[in-house]
Amino acid sequence: xxxxxxxxxxxxxxxxxxxxxxxxxxxxNIMEAIWASKKTPITVREIYEALKKTKSIAYTTVxxxxxxxxxxxxxxxxxxxxRGGLYYVxxxxxxxxxxxxxxxxxVLSSLIDNFGEVVANCLVDETCLNEExxxxxxxxxxxxxxxxxx
Amino acid sequence: xxFESILTxxxxxxxxxxxxxxxxxxxxxxxxxxxxxFMGQRKxxxxxxxxxxAPLIVMLFFWPSTNIQTTGPILIxxxxxxxxxxxxxxxxxxxxxxxxxNSAMPSLPPPNFLNALVQVPSILSxxxxxxxxxxxxxxxxxxxxxAADDRVARKILHVISLSPSEHQWLQxxxxxLSSKLAIITPKIGVVEDLxxxxxxxxxxxxxxxVFSIGLLNILDHEExxxxxxxxxxxxxxxxxxxxxxxxxLTIISFFNPLAYIASSMGQREREMFADERAIELSEKxxxxxxxxxxxxxxxxxxxxxxxxxxxxxxxxxxxSVLHRIGILSTHPRLDMRLRNIDNPKPRSNLNRRNFILVxxxxxxxxxxxxxxxFVMVNIQTSYTASQQxxxxxxxxxxAGYGLAGLSGNESSYLLAANWSGSVIINSPIYPxxxxxxxxxxxxxxxxxxxxVNSQANPFNNFFVVPPQNVSFVP
Numbered sequence: 290x291x292x293x294x295x296x297x298x299x300x301x302x303x304x305x306x307x308x309x310x311x312x313x314x315x316x317x318n319i320m321e322a323i324w325a326s327k328k329t330p331i332t333v334r335e336i337y338e339a340l341k342k343t344k345s346i347a348y349t350t351v352x353x354x355x356x357x358x359x360x361x362x363x364x365x366x367x368x369x370x371x372r373g374g375l376y377y378v379x380x381x382x383x384x385x386x387x388x389x390x391x392x393x394x395x396v397l398s399s400l401i402d403n404f405g406e407v408v409a410n411c412l413v414d415e416t417c418l419n420e421e422x423x424x425x426x427x428x429x430x431x432x433x434x435x436x437x438x439x
Numbered sequence: 440x441x442f443e444s445i446l447t448x449x450x451x452x453x454x455x456x457x458x459x460x461x462x463x464x465x466x467x468x469x470x471x472x473x474x475x476x477f478m479g480q481r482k483x484x485x486x487x488x489x490x491x492x493a494p495l496i497v498m499l500f501f502w503p504s505t506n507i508q509t510t511g512p513i514l515i516x517x518x519x520x521x522x523x524x525x526x527x528x529x530x531x532x533x534x535x536x537x538x539x540x541n542s543a544m545p546s547l548p549p550p551n552f553l554n555a556l557v558q559v560p561s562i563l564s565x566x567x568x569x570x571x572x573x574x575x576x577x578x579x580x581x582x583x584x585x586a587a588d589d590r591v592a593r594k595i596l597h598v599i600s601l602s603p604s605e606h607q608w609l610q611x612x613x614x615x616l617s618s619k620l621a622i623i624t625p626k627i628g629v630v631e632d633l634x635x636x637x638x639x640x641x642x643x644x645x646x647x648x649v650f651s652i653g654l655l656n657i658l659d660h661e662e663x664x665x666x667x668x669x670x671x672x673x674x675x676x677x678x679x680x681x682x683x684x685x686x687x688l689t690i691i692s693f694f695n696p697l698a699y700i701a702s703s704m705g706q707r708e709r710e711m712f713a714d715e716r717a718i719e720l721s722e723k724x725x726x727x728x729x730x731x732x733x734x735x736x737x738x739x740x741x742x743x744x745x746x747x748x749x750x751x752x753x754x755x756x757x758x759s760v761l762h763r764i765g766i767l768s769t770h771p772r773l774d775m776r777l778r779n780i781d782n783p784k785p786r787s788n789l790n791r792r793n794f795i796l797v798x799x800x801x802x803x804x805x806x807x808x809x810x811x812x813f814v815m816v817n818i819q820t821s822y823t824a825s826q827q828x829x830x831x832x833x834x835x836x837x838a839g840y841g842l843a844g845l846s847g848n849e850s851s852y853l854l855a856a857n858w859s860g861s862v863i864i865n866s867p868i869y870p871x872x873x874x875x876x877x878x879x880x881x882x883x884x885x886x887x888x889x890x891v892n893s894q895a896n897p898f899n900n901f902f903v904v905p906p907q908n909v910s911f912v913p
Contacts, residue, residue, distance in 0.1 A: 334597055334631055347602045348629060352652065368742075372595070374632030374651065375741060 296383060297361040298392040311392045312363075315346075315354050320363060324385045330367070330378035355379055363388065406431050457494035458695060459811045465490035465701045467804035472708070474796050480712035484681065487705030491688035491698060498570055498691075569694050577691040584683045589641025598628040598640065598649050606655070612664045613648065613671070616720055620675045629655070634741050635734040637666045642679040657737050658730050665717055665727035672716030678709050 298311040308317040322339050323331060337351040358364040359379065366379045383391065400408045409430035413423050468490060472483040583591060592598070601610065610627055617624040625639070625646035635654035640647050648670045655663065673679075685702045692698035717727045 332631060334599060337599065345602075347605045348599045349601075349605045368633065370742060372597070374630065374636070375634050375653075376631035377633070 296363050296388055296391055296395070298395050301396050308389075311396075312358075313354075315350065316358055316363075318344075319351065319354055319358060320381070320385075320388075323364070323379065323381050330369075330380040332376055332378055336379075401434065405434055409434060456500075457497040457692065458697075460493035460497060460808060461490050461692065461695060461697055461701070463804060463807045463811060464493050465697055465704075467800055467807070468701075469704065471797055471800045472704075474800070480708045480715065481676070484705045484708035484712065487701060487708060488685060488688065490701040491685060491692065491705075494692045494695065494698070495688060498574070573691040573693050576693065577687040580690050581683055581687040584679075584686075588643075588645035589647050590645075592640035593628070593647070596630055596640070596649070598630055598647065600647075601627045601629060608660060609650075609663060609667065612660075613667050616664075616668050616671050617674075619720060620671055620716075622671065622675055625671070625674060635737050637670055639670050639673050639679070642677075646674050646679070648674075653737065653741075654734070657733055661721075661723055661726040662730035662733065665721045665723075666730050668720035669713050669717035669727060671720070672713035673709070675716060676709065676712060678713070681709060682706065 296311075300311075302310050308320060312320065318340060319336055322336055323329075326335075326339070328335065333352045333355055334348070336355065337346065337348045340346050340351060355364060355366075355377075359366050362382055364379045365382045366377045368375055369378045381388075397408070410427055413426050413430065468486050472478065472486060589598075603610070606627070613627060614624045623644055623646070625641075625648050628647045628649040630636075630649055630651050632651035633653040633656075634651060635657050636651040637654055638649050640649060648667060650663070650666070654666065658666065685705055689698045689702040714727065718724045721727055
């Protein structure tokens, strides 16, 4: 697992809880299951059997979702030869913390690129600082952003 | 194991008869099926079971003797039903090397060709052990397959059942084809395998047609339907039972490489038979040919399955569309299958030439079996004759012990010998001795063709040794 993989989180869901802000519900379930799993790498069937215990789900849906997660750089995979023939085994491309960090950074970077100072002001407003401290922080952030743009 | 003990095992009647019958019937059936273009795939596949059944039939005739004790002294029953123990000079090793002690034998068998036939291997000889392992493993396999339906195969092959919402078009198509064939609609499953493959597991209501993800990925709907029709053909033809029977018979003869080849031959015929059914059922007959061609092409770019995995999965499934090349392949070559698809109907014109050819080949089969059997018996006899039983003169007594019971033929002998440490038995084939009191063993020796009045003989238990096998130390 490497920390420098850039996950595709282009579809940010403002109403989503936790991972579901970045991923679909099933994608989140699968990623959580893979991160929680002690077995790495893992097959689609094993994830399907783990998820099937809690919800009604189809194998082919899990398979296509894991395929999509691979394309989004959240999972890595390789072909393995085993008792069931040739099959894909998957493992997470990023640790959970790294993924969250990278995803938040991606979203923030996009917001800053588009809205610059507004983002900085909003972030500062969300902190628990007094008026003076906020003002100083905003000035510093705006100065840094201007420098970054130049 | 020395050379002599290897020869001993080879000249066990069960061993050489089963090998001979299997080889000859295989060659003849192969020739008959090859030249009988009028014969359908079903008949050809059933004929292919004959070589596999040969060793089992031979085994019924040469059931290993169980009257051998593994350790300690040999037990020999006397006329009075007493058991003599601690007879030195005859060790378990001797018994294992071929001296079956048949206390239940009611009368002396005539020492001729038939006599050779009734000699049985000891249950503790290598031949006997192989024979019993094969029988036990074959029986276990057959019972497991029949009792476990598709459950064992599902677990081992990691088959996942399709939910009603998955591949609905395929589920509808399979139901439609099943109703055309008047069979119970089988369940549908998938396996993760990336190689294109489809197979059937279970029987009756528990039949499941399994498609690999690889197959679902590379074929279009029409081609997948054609593959489904092929698998349903296997279900219609009850290939689960054919496969179970063929595999069981193969396991019984597990030590004989030819059994695997014979089994594969029959299964290739079943494949062709199912191919014909797929063509009959398909709306677009070319779809199945296209599917096979695509499967073969895709397989070329993927790593091959290990032999062990292939063997184990092959045991569990009644049919796999997967193509393997080689003499052990359960599937015909692609070109043969495509040719069969183009011309699926067996030619039914039983012309005179073919009929004569088949009769001729059958005659060759019968003559060959008889000829080889005689040759083997002669080899066995000469091999046995080369072995000697040495009886020291000090131990040789001619008086007493049932002389009156013999027919008096000049070529017959009744020997009473004290066996206490003085007899070296080295004959691997012919059972030798029985009867007597604590210190004495009676050995009946006579030429082939002579008879012994067993009713008058005071000893119920005796065995025959050809005179050429006996010599006396001067």
